[in-house]
Amino acid sequence: xxxxxxxxxxxxxxxxxxxxxxxxxxxxxxxxxxxxxxxxxxxxxxxxxxxxxxxxxxxxxxxxxxxxxxxxxxxxxxxxxxxxxxxxxxxxxxxxxxxxxxxxxxxxxxxxxxxxxxxxxxxxxxxxxxxxxxxxxxxxxxxxxxxxxxxxxxxxxxxxxxxxxxxxxxxxxxxxxxxxxxxxxxxxxxxxxxxxxxxxxxxxxxxxxxxxxxxxxxxxxxxxxxxxxxxxxxxxxxxxxxxxxxxxxxxxxxxxxxxxxxxxxxxxxxxxxxxxxxxxxxxxxxxxxxxxxxxxxxxxxxxxxxxxxxxxxxxxxxxxxxxxxxxxxxxxxxxxxxxxxxxxx
Numbered sequence: 001x002x003x004x005x006x007x008x009x010x011x012x013x014x015x016x017x018x019x020x021x022x023x024x025x026x027x028x029x030x031x032x033x034x035x036x037x038x039x040x041x042x043x044x045x046x047x048x049x050x051x052x053x054x055x056x057x058x059x060x061x062x063x064x065x066x067x068x069x070x071x072x073x074x075x076x077x078x079x080x081x082x083x084x085x086x087x088x089x090x091x092x093x094x095x096x097x098x099x100x101x102x103x104x105x106x107x108x109x110x111x112x113x114x115x116x117x118x119x120x121x122x123x124x125x126x127x128x129x130x131x132x133x134x135x136x137x138x139x140x141x142x143x144x145x146x147x148x149x150x151x152x153x154x155x156x157x158x159x160x161x162x163x164x165x166x167x168x169x170x171x172x173x174x175x176x177x178x179x180x181x182x183x184x185x186x187x188x189x190x191x192x193x194x195x196x197x198x199x200x201x202x203x204x205x206x207x208x209x210x211x212x213x214x215x216x217x218x219x220x221x222x223x224x225x226x227x228x229x230x231x232x233x234x235x236x237x238x239x240x241x242x243x244x245x246x247x248x249x250x251x252x253x254x255x256x257x258x259x260x261x262x263x264x265x266x267x268x269x270x271x272x273x274x275x276x277x278x279x280x281x282x283x284x285x286x287x288x289x290x291x292x293x294x295x296x297x298x299x300x301x302x303x304x305x306x307x308x309x310x311x312x313x314x315x316x317x318x319x320x321x322x323x324x325x326x327x328x329x330x331x332x333x334x335x336x337x338x339x340x341x342x343x344x345x
Contacts, residue, residue: 176221
């Protein structure tokens with residue numbers, strides 16, 4: 001049975017907000033979660049955190065922070081961008097028996113690699129370390145942040161230099177549903193593939209928007225991520241991201257249309273056909289009908305073409321400059337080949 005830590009008497013979250021005259025800033029997409037039953041439920045979703053080290057992202061007035069400190073954790077680091085919340089967080093820190101630290105920083109700029117003791121690190125093939133990332137994220141930060149963190153997971157950097165560190169985060173319900181959407185489901189998207197090829201992803205529960213202050217127009221999903229030991233697509237992250245973005249650019253059209261924009265017009269038809277032949281897929285399959293493994297086969301075929309066509313992976317179908325540079329690279333390569341042939345005679 002999980003042990004609990006009793007905090008000394010503290011003002012309630014609503015009292016903290018009134019005491020320090022805190023207001024949610026619309027431009028920062030802030031929404032406060034007041035109900036301690038819900039904040040405790042979020043922390044429970046993170047799994048067994050007793051004796052563990054926790055990083056909370058965007059603690060705000062400290063609702064989830066309290067729920068974390070009620071657990072028998074070793075240490076909590078909170079990363080908060082808005083200095084208005086510091087007095088309330090300092091109050092929690094003083095009641096934490098030395099278990100809490102505060103970092104005033106933008107989480108998008110925060111280096112996660114040095115936040116935890118090095119002795120907590122575990123080999124990637126082992127069970128996840130007793131390190132946890134938890135956060136009620138502002139809507140305008142959540143998607144760019146998880147994309148940034150997925151790249152770090154792929155490269156085993158940042159918080160994932162310690163091993164397969166799990167995350168428990170909030171997102172708009174629609175975004176959360178995209179993350180977990182299965183093959184051919186309405187919400188199947190680029191985000192589905194990017195999350196699922198690297199992590200076991202679960203939408204644990206949904207919080208009604210009315211539970212937040214101010215109440216957003218949407219409900220909120222609580223999503224738990226555990227990085228996989230072996231990614232379902234074993235290719236460089238940037239290449240996978242590029243292919244997935246192109247394929248899902250036309251989500252409900254034939255996937256052929258998305259693959260085509262990976263190539264310049266003069267070789268587009270030929271190379272697109274080659275991709276689908278190598279991937280053993282019909283070009284008429286639609287993007288949202290693709291499995292993670294099928295996307296991986298498309299990416300592998302694209303990588304093989306890039307390997308023999310230097311500069312192709314920099315091609316941007318929206319840029320005439322990219323096409324011009326690619327033609328110049330090809331001309332230089334042909335010129336070098338002719339020089340080499342001449343020198344061998």
